[in-house]
Amino acid sequence: MINALDKFENQINLFEMKSSTSSFEIKKLGPFKCPICKKQVLLKLGMKRRAHFAHISVSECKNARKESKEHYDGKYDLYEYFKRIGGRVYIEKYIDSIQQRPDILVEFNNYVICIEYQCSIIPLPQIIDRTKSYHDISLKVLWILGMNMHLPKSKFTYALNSLAIYCLGNSQHSTLCFYDPSKRIFVKLSSLIAFSPTIFVGMKSSCKIENCTPTQLISQVKMDKNDFVTAWCALKKSYRKKQHLYYKGSFYPLKEHLYTLQIDYLPAVIGVPLACNYLLNEHCIVWQGILFLNFIHSKKIGEMVFEKEISDFFFQQIETGIWRVNVVSHKDISNLENCVENYIHFLEQIGIVKQIKNGKIMKIADAIIPKSFQHALDEDCLAASTAFELLFHTLTDNQTLECY
Numbered sequence: 001m002i003n004a005l006d007k008f009e010n011q012i013n014l015f016e017m018k019s020s021t022s023s024f025e026i027k028k029l030g031p032f033k034c035p036i037c038k039k040q041v042l043l044k045l046g047m048k049r050r051a052h053f054a055h056i057s058v059s060e061c062k063n064a065r066k067e068s069k070e071h072y073d074g075k076y077d078l079y080e081y082f083k084r085i086g087g088r089v090y091i092e093k094y095i096d097s098i099q100q101r102p103d104i105l106v107e108f109n110n111y112v113i114c115i116e117y118q119c120s121i122i123p124l125p126q127i128i129d130r131t132k133s134y135h136d137i138s139l140k141v142l143w144i145l146g147m148n149m150h151l152p153k154s155k156f157t158y159a160l161n162s163l164a165i166y167c168l169g170n171s172q173h174s175t176l177c178f179y180d181p182s183k184r185i186f187v188k189l190s191s192l193i194a195f196s197p198t199i200f201v202g203m204k205s206s207c208k209i210e211n212c213t214p215t216q217l218i219s220q221v222k223m224d225k226n227d228f229v230t231a232w233c234a235l236k237k238s239y240r241k242k243q244h245l246y247y248k249g250s251f252y253p254l255k256e257h258l259y260t261l262q263i264d265y266l267p268a269v270i271g272v273p274l275a276c277n278y279l280l281n282e283h284c285i286v287w288q289g290i291l292f293l294n295f296i297h298s299k300k301i302g303e304m305v306f307e308k309e310i311s312d313f314f315f316q317q318i319e320t321g322i323w324r325v326n327v328v329s330h331k332d333i334s335n336l337e338n339c340v341e342n343y344i345h346f347l348e349q350i351g352i353v354k355q356i357k358n359g360k361i362m363k364i365a366d367a368i369i370p371k372s373f374q375h376a377l378d379e380d381c382l383a384a385s386t387a388f389e390l391l392f393h394t395l396t397d398n399q400t401l402e403c404y
Contacts, residue, residue, distance in 0.1 A: 001034070001041070001052060001053045001054070001064075001065070001067075001092060002014045002015055002052060002053070002072075002075070002091050002092055003035055003053070003091060003092050004032040004033060004034060004035065004041050004043075004053040005032060005033040005034075005035050005038075006029040006030065006032060007029060007030060007031060007032075008029075010029075011035060012026075012029060012032065013091055014026075014050075014051045014052065014053070015076055015079050015080075015091055017051075026043060026045070026051075027043060030043060032053060034053075034055065034059075034061055034064075035094065036061055036094050036101075037059060037060075037061035039055060039056070039059060039061065040056055041053040041054060041055050041056065042054050042055075042056055048069065049069045049072060050069070050072040050073060050076060052067070052072060068119060068120070070119050070146060070181055070182075071117065071119045071120075071146075073181035073182075074117050074119065074144075074146070074179050074181040075091070075103050075104065075117055077179070077181055077184060077209055078103070078104055078115060078117055078144065078179065079091055079104055081209050081212070082104060082106045082115065085213070085214055086108070087106035087107060087108050087113075088106070088107040088108075089104060089105070089106050089107075090104070090105040090106075090107075091103075091104055092104075093105045095137070097137060098133040098134070098136065098137055099133075100130060100133050100134065102114035102115060102116055102134075102141070103115055103116055103117045104117070111140060112139055112140070113139070113140045113141070113142055114134050114139050114140070114141040114142070115141075115142050115144060116130070116141060116142070116143050116144070117144045117145075117146070117179065118143060118144070118145055118146060118149070118163065119145075119146030119148065119149075120146070121148075121149075121161065121163065122163075124162050124163060124166060124327060127143075127163055127166060128166070128327060131143075131170070142177070142218070143167045143170075143177075144177050144178065144179050145163070145164060145167065145176065145177070145178045145179075146178065146179070147178055147179075147180045147187065149161060149163060149164050149178065150164055150176070150178065150189065152204075153199065154231070154234070155227075155231070156201055156202065156203065156204075156223070156227055156228070156230075156231035157195075157199060157200070157201055157202075157231055157234075157235065158189060158192075158199070158200050158201075158202055158204075159198050159199055159200075160176075160192075160198060160200055161198075162326075162327075164176055165194075165198075165278060165326055166326070166327055168192055168278060169278065169279070169326060169327075171218075174190065174191060174192050174193075174220060174275065175188055175189065175190045175192070175218060175219070175220045175221075176188065176189045176192065177217060177218065179209075184208060184209050184210070185206045185207060185208055185209060186206065186207050186208075186209060186212050186216075186217060187204065187205070187206045188204070188205050188206070188207075188217075188221065189202045189203070189204055190202060190203045190204075190205065190220045190221040190222075190223065191203045191220060191221065191222060191223040191228070191391075191392065192278075193232075193273040193274070193275065193277060193278075193391065194277035194278040194284065195232065195235045195271075195273070195277070195283075195284060196235075196283045196284070197281045197282065197283065197326075199235065200278075201223075201228060201231045201232050201235070201273065202223065203221050203222070203223035203224075203227075205221050222392055223392070225385070225388050225392075228273075228384070228388050229381055229384045229385050229388060232273050232380075232384045233377065233380045233381050233384055236271060236377075236380045236384075237377055237380070239271070239285065240265070240266070240373065240376060240377070243266070246283075250282055250283075250286045250322065250323060251283070251286055253290060254285070254286055254289045254290055254293075257289070257290070257293045257294075258289075258293075261293070261297070263369055265369065265370035265371070265372070265373065265375070265376040266285070266289070266370075266376065267292070267297075267367040267368065267369055267370070267379075268367075268368065268370070268376065268379035268380045268382065268383040269288075269292060269346075269347060269350060269352060269367045269383055270285055270288050270289040270292050270293075271283075271284050271285035271288060271289070272284070272288065272343075272346055272383050272384065272386075272387045273384060273387045273388065273391060274288075274339070274342045274343060274346065274387065274391070275338070275342060275391055276335070276336075276338040276339045276342050277339075278326060279325065279326060279335060279336055279338070279339060280323055280324065280325060280326065280336075280339065281324040281325060281326045282323050282324060286323075287314075287317075287323060287339070288343055290317075291310060291313070291314065291340070291343060292343075292347075292367070294313065295309070295310050295313070296347065296352060296353060296363060296367075297366075297367065299363045300363070301363055301364060301365065301366065302362065302363065302364075303362070303363055304356070304360050304361065304362050304363075305360070305361050305363070306359055306360060306361070307340065307341075307344060307355075307359045307360075307361055308359055310340050310344070311337065311340045314336075314339065314340050315336070318336070342390075344361060345390065346386070346387055346390060349386055349389075349390055350383065350386050351364065351365050352364065352365050352366075352367055
């Protein structure tokens with residue numbers, strides 16, 4: 001912790017202590033107390049870790065969090081950063097009404113933002129409760145993650161843990177923000193689209209903290225179409241090579257369908273990049289495959305299907321626990337409707353269906369069933385290219401600092 005009360009009951013903020021102030025001068029202000037629980041705390045002035053206060057014994061106090069060197073250093077950098085861009089900044093300000101202490105609280109002219117810098121993996125319910133408590137009192141919150149919260153798999157492919165996916169679900173522009181105090185840089189993952197429950201395709205960019213503007217901090221960087229399609233198709237190719245290994249759990253019904261229909265090579269319109277993919281904790285090949293084979297592939301050209309029929313089946317799969325949903329906090333579950341809508345919109349764009357009035361969908365063409373492995377790869381590229389246009393054609397560069 002950075003704040004404490006001195007012997008005169010004045011609050012001490014170690015981030016605001018002048019560098020010329022000696023450790024002896026600071027110690028003279030003690031003994032120190034925690035501003036929340038009023039128990040005595042020790043001033044720690046080691047050479048390796050930034051100066052901080054610590055409770056003498058194990059405490060239930062909200063201020064008694066264990067913090068790493070990375071967290072202290074990063075918190076200091078972020079504190080200075082938000083001061084530089086014009087905010088009124090408070091470190092570890094305790095909000096009594098919700099019994100929460102954000103790492104940093106920033107007041108701008110029209111709104112207040114809580115900044116949470118999360119370097120360690122903690123139970124997701126704690127993150128959810130903390131975020132909800134801020135929303136309950138109309139505070140915005142920006143989660144900035146430590147560099148250990150994502151694992152690069154290749155140039156444009158990343159493995160994200162449940163905390164990162166939760167933060168993605170609450171971001172404005174499908175963007176995640178990380179901070180590396182050792183290099184003093186912000187790292188952003190933009191244009192993130194889920195391929196599997198943990199693997200995402202996205203664009204990585206970085207900016208030195210001293211040069212980063214608020215817009216650069218949270219705005220999305222549009223990924224190059226060729227890079228996106230290449231990365232997505234590489235994942236699809238890997239799946240196709242190993243598809244015989246995917247037969248357990250929710251993959252089993254899909255495998256049964258394909259076997260019954262004698263389809264050796266999955267149609268390219270199954271397993272396409274959609275903005276909503278992350279909402280389900282299921283592989284996009286599974287849920288798109290089941291919907292397509294059940295409701296589109298099974299119809300003859302000219303036959304109709306109701307979108308509500310597809311949606312009802314989709315939500316039944318979720319309600320019965322067959323398909324799992326990712327926790328995305330305050331976002332309404334109705335956003336799951338986007339999964340069906342986005343997929344139908346893609347199928348319409350690629351020329352398989354046509355939306356008619358009153359929620360009716362007409363099948364106007366059969367999907368191409370690949371005849372060889374290479375044919376499948378070629379079709380995957382065409383499908384991913386079409387999906388890319390739907391994903392990013394509305395993106396603009398005019399983004400403002402807005403948190404979730």
